[in-house]
Amino acid sequence: MRVLVTGAGGTLGRALAPALAEAGHEPVLFDVKPFDTPHAFVEGDIRARQDVRRAMDRIEFVVHGAAIHGIHLRDHTAQQFYELNLTGTFNTWEAAAEAGVRGLVFSSTMGVYGDSRRPSADDAVVALREDLPLQPADIYALTKVAGEEMCRYYGRQHGIPSIALRYGMFVPEPFFRYGIRLLYGGVDTDDVVGSVMAAVQALVDGRTAWDAFNVESPVPFTEEDGPQLRSDPLALIDKYWPGARELLLERGVERLTPIQEFYPMAAIEQRLGYRPRCNFEQWLEELRSRSEERSEKPVPWP
Ligand SMILES: NC(=O)c1ccc[n+]([C@@H]2O[C@H](COP(=O)([O-])OP(=O)(O)OC[C@H]3O[C@@H](n4cnc5c(N)ncnc54)[C@H](O)[C@@H]3O)[C@@H](O)[C@H]2O)c1
Incomplete structure (x- = not known):
């Protein structure tokens, strides 16, 4: 399929283009800044309608x-975000819509939950499932909530299916x-790419009209872990990954900021058949094997 990637020179786009090509698609890369690539490239500004139109030539998915x-x-100012x-x-x-594309994957963010991320009590943790109210708390999140709403609108008006992926930090x-x-809601770029590939495939297969999914690194936490996640996250982490506390202390992490939220991955797993793979446990193993590695400051987060 001929797939247009906008913002293709960024972290996501550069990792996604080879994955699309590998899967047999034909990536068409669009960015305001030219860069070296073996794939088709269209230079243009997303804010200029004629540039985006030009890039949409024979495109099937976006x-x-x-x-x-x-x-x-x-x-950046709110106006620039807008x-x-x-x-x-x-x-x-x-x-x-003019070009009659068959589907679009929208890059959303964990930030769309906004004020829904606030725990109800000092010892509570929020499980940010996809059906929680979207209450953007900054201009960036507002643009993404509005972007998701646009996806639903164009789906209704033009019958074009879309999937919003609410990425964590990468x-x-x-x-x-x-x-x-x-x-804390981070995710590996490989998993962001994996989720996009799974979303493109679901659109190619015509499996969905609209969906929105969390895309964060999976954690084993539950709502019952609230009191410990808030008061002593290191102790809880040691419960899930025995020896983790000692290892982290040894490498200079004396304390962790309270964990107030986590992102269940059940929806993307059930409906797209994809689950982010890179996780804290693997990172701990990697840390163990790098005997020289030490935290650059005692409390690395946030
Ligand atoms: N990186 C993260 O942690 C993160 C987290 C959640 C969501 N997201 C979303 O994922 C998407 C990709 O993020 P990323 O980290 O790859 O971004 P990035 O900042 O690495 O890349 C963005 C790309 O957009 C291009 N761009 C900027 N202005 C443009 C314009 N006027 N016209 C065309 N292209 C323009 C830039 O040149 C750049 O190559 C974004 O929509 C972002 O909001 C990112």
Whole structure:
């Protein structure tokens, strides 16, 4: 299938293009900044409708990733978020509808839950299942909630199916931050790519009209773990992965920030047949094997 990837020069796009090609698709990469690639490339600005139209030539499926995100909140204005993320998504959908594409994967975020992430009590933890109310708490999350709503709208109006993937954090980070953040809604880029591939396949197979899924590293936590996740996460982690506390202490992690939320993976597993694979347990094994590795600061999170 000919698959357009917007924002293709970013972390997701660069990892996704070879996976699409490997699976027999024909990736068409769209970005405002040109970069070296063996695949078809269209240079353009997602904010300019004619650029997006040009990129949509003979496209069958779209993976829409062009956006600014969480890390850009500190140095971009709300107006910039609106123009790139919302006008960009609108342009993508308009051009996709005109071109008669067969499906779209929307890059959403764990941030869409917003105020639903607040625990109800000091000793509670929130299991952020997909059907919780979306209550965006910043402009970035607002653009993604509105983007998801656009997906549903274009689905109703034009009969184009779509899947929103609510990724956790996958901005490249040093080894320690990468590992610890897997407990706080982080996810490996390979799993983000895996989830997109599973979503594209579900759309190719015509298995869904609309769906939205969490895509975070799986954790074994339950709501009953609330009191310990909030008061002494290291102790609870040691219960699930015996010896983890000692190992972390030895490598300079003296304390962890309370864990207030986790992301169940049941929905994506049941409906797309995909479950993120990279997890904290594997990272612990990797840490064990790297005897020189030490945390760059005593409390690595947040
Ligand atoms: N990285 C994360 O931790 C994370 C977490 C949740 C959701 N997401 C979402 O996943 C998607 C991909 O994220 P990423 O980390 O690969 O992003 P990224 O910042 O690495 O890449 C974004 C790409 O978009 C391109 N771009 C910027 N402005 C553009 C414009 N006007 N027109 C066309 N292209 C433009 C950039 O050149 C860049 O190549 C985004 O939609 C993001 O909101 C990312």
